[in-house]
Amino acid sequence: MNFRIRAAACAAVLCAISVTVEAACQGVLYLTFDTGNMRHAELIAEILARHRAKATFFVANEKTYRGDHALDDSWASYWRARAAEGHAFGSHTWRHGGFRTDKQGQTAYRLMDGQTEMLDGPAICAEIRQSDTRFQALVGRPLDPLWRAPGGRTTPLTLKAATACGYRHVGWAAAGFLGDELPSETYPNDRLVERAVKTLKDGDIVMAHLGIWARKEPFAPMLDPLLDALRARGFCFEPLSAQTKALR
Numbered sequence: 001m002n003f004r005i006r007a008a009a010c011a012a013v014l015c016a017i018s019v020t021v022e023a024a025c026q027g028v029l030y031l032t033f034d035t036g037n038m039r040h041a042e043l044i045a046e047i048l049a050r051h052r053a054k055a056t057f058f059v060a061n062e063k064t065y066r067g068d069h070a071l072d073d074s075w076a077s078y079w080r081a082r083a084a085e086g087h088a089f090g091s092h093t094w095r096h097g098g099f100r101t102d103k104q105g106q107t108a109y110r111l112m113d114g115q116t117e118m119l120d121g122p123a124i125c126a127e128i129r130q131s132d133t134r135f136q137a138l139v140g141r142p143l144d145p146l147w148r149a150p151g152g153r154t155t156p157l158t159l160k161a162a163t164a165c166g167y168r169h170v171g172w173a174a175a176g177f178l179g180d181e182l183p184s185e186t187y188p189n190d191r192l193v194e195r196a197v198k199t200l201k202d203g204d205i206v207m208a209h210l211g212i213w214a215r216k217e218p219f220a221p222m223l224d225p226l227l228d229a230l231r232a233r234g235f236c237f238e239p240l241s242a243q244t245k246a247l248r
Helices: 003-024 041-050 071-085 121-140 157-162 189-199 221-230
Strands: 025-033 055-057 088-091 099-103 106-110 116-119 205-209 235-237
Touching: 003 235, 041 221, 071 088, 071 099, 071 121, 088 121, 088 189, 106 121, 106 157, 121 157, 189 221, 221 235
Parallel strands: 025 055, 025 205, 025 235, 055 088
Antiparallel strands: 099 106, 106 116
């Protein structure tokens, strides 16, 4: 068999494999991960790779379990590897504060240290964009035009300001809340997995973290059996984009 015939045969096999995989996919889920303390970042990356699952990471400059911050130079290789794998990325704000209420053209923004700042539209945009600027410096590519408010909490002004500077907000489905930040004493891992497998449906956005400070029994290792069970239900996993129907 000459090279051209062999190449054509290989292409046909790959095409057949691709068609089989697509035929087996009976629904799409969008896995998303917020930075958190990054304790299980490497484990989650390994599980995603093992399952050939693409996800969307929402990044903030949060303090990590190592004592540094998620967008420090020390995390550059992690983010570069995820970008090379084809995942998507959005802003989770820079300081991971909480947007509270709008008043007289400004939004109250409560920081992690308990202090509150009042942000106008340009300041809201800067808070979202700073993670984008830093990520591009680390990785060599910008974030996708997506953002997620910490806790998913927005206000009319924050949404308007973010849209004006080019970022679309991403929440999650009710069934997509995996519960990895809930106390494990009352929400054990097996129950959370069972709930997710039973209730997730086509097009749902799923949310978890790369590490949580408070939960005693971490949920991250359960991502492995969870993805197995969801694959068995016929789900495939895709990264988000600004054009994803689930965002409409």
